[in-house]
Amino acid sequence: MTLKSHRLFFAAALLLSTAAPLQAQPFRTPPTFDRWSVNCGNSGMCYGSVFVRDQATWVDIRIIRDWRADAAPLVRLTTNSVLTAEGTISLSVDGNEVDAFPVAQLREIQSTIVAPPGFRPVGGEGFWIPVGPATEALVGAMLTGDVLTVELPTETNPTIIKVPLQGTRSALKWIDQRQLRSGTVSALVTPGDEPAQDAPHAVPVLSPETLPPSVLSVWDANRFCSDIDPAIFASLDAVAAPLEDKSTLYLLPCGAPTAYNTPYVAIFATADGKARQMYVARMTEDGPIASDLIYNAKWFPVQKQVHGFFKGSGLGECGIWDRWVWTGSNFVLTEEASRQTCDGTDVPLSGWTTTWPAVASKD
Incomplete structure (x- = not known):
């Protein structure tokens, strides 16, 4: 194993976690209410x-x-x-x-x-x-x-x-709760007397030209990230998420999307103008690896989580799903699930096999 391989393996190991965060976890997929479905974009x-x-x-x-x-x-x-x-x-x-x-x-x-x-x-x-x-x-x-x-x-x-x-009513109540509007004058289903406040959010990034120079430099130097039509970039829910200490997490599309997968990169920018690309852990049969791409990235501002979902088919009944939690300096992998069989059977993510944390054998 080369020195570079050792470093990547060590970095991936640092990005793993078996401890569950204290906050309630978002579901792998949003709930449904009778015929109604709900969801949120990365901006909130x-x-x-x-x-x-x-x-x-x-x-x-x-x-x-x-x-x-x-x-x-x-x-x-x-x-x-x-x-x-x-x-x-x-x-x-x-x-x-x-x-x-x-x-x-x-x-x-x-x-x-x-x-x-x-x-x-x-x-x-x-x-x-x-x-x-x-x-x-x-x-x-x-x-x-x-x-x-x-x-x-x-x-x-x-x-x-x-x-x-x-x-x-249940769908709109879910939106009230997700946007922390319940009990405020702006709630649709559960209004109260509290004043309305901005919901947890990230700032939409509609064009690479609006990025700070240091962030743009990291994004432009990575793979073929800048090989994307500006109109397509604007439609892919890129965001700048405010973090503690006036730092910012950028989730930006990297290159043109395929039929059912859009690759993203995560870039961390500090208040002093410096920026660096973030790596996330993924599990393989041989152990953890560090990856620079997050597919179909979803940002959860309250829990400070990113979910990734690499689809093996257009139906999305197979592939790999990951949950990464922000620690203040890196993302740690707290959950991964996969389904290898692409057979056209609509199996929800909640029914996929959890591959991390590893389940101990009963034998």
Whole structure:
């Protein structure tokens, strides 16, 4: 073994931990509530979504909330239907019309509504519901109702999609809790008298040109990190996460993403302007190794954790998942799970075999 190999192995060993952090751990995957799923971006923007398909037509409804204290919820409706320009989209809850929007008018106002950084729309034609009273009324009705009826103006007859609302309240409560809004005047489900505060967050990095020179130098010198289209970079949820002692952790995409994996690098910058790349531990059959890439990185600002998920297929039923916890100077690997069989069976991450910490044999 060479001296360099010894150093890498020793570094990887230092980045391992068998001790569980004191804070509650985020799940390997976000929970679901009936038909609703929830998630958050690296910046702290969170959303709840429900997808309903009726024969060839589908509708996706998303309620999105940014991390800022005064950020109002946004509602986005997306469909694969071809809509008539002179038609109207009608939204009703439990048989009572909440609002109706001419398609032409909706298309006209879309450019005036700014999506939170890190939001990635799904395919199809998407519409932001007008912000303000229209969105407030719709969210309020969805929180108390059972069925949202979406009537879409299509070429022949209107297409009607029934969206179940069971799980809406739980999904938005999860967002309140994740953004630490519960008990404040800004909470959607569990409001209180406490003043609204910014949710735990990281600052979106939309362009490498905005990086400090020392961070840009480290990023540009690594592999082929800078070989990425600026528009793609802006869509990949790169962030600058504030840490203690006025230091900052940067999670930046490194090179162009593949079909289902995006590589990231972690760069640590101190208040005096210095920067260095961070390495993380990974487990192999022969022991730990130090890696400079984190795939599909997810940042959790409250727990100061990064999760990585290297997908072995587009379905994501196989691959390697890791949890790294920030210690103040490095990341330590506290959990790793893997599934080697790419067989098309949808197996949730919670059911994958834990490969670190190692499970003692019963023999």
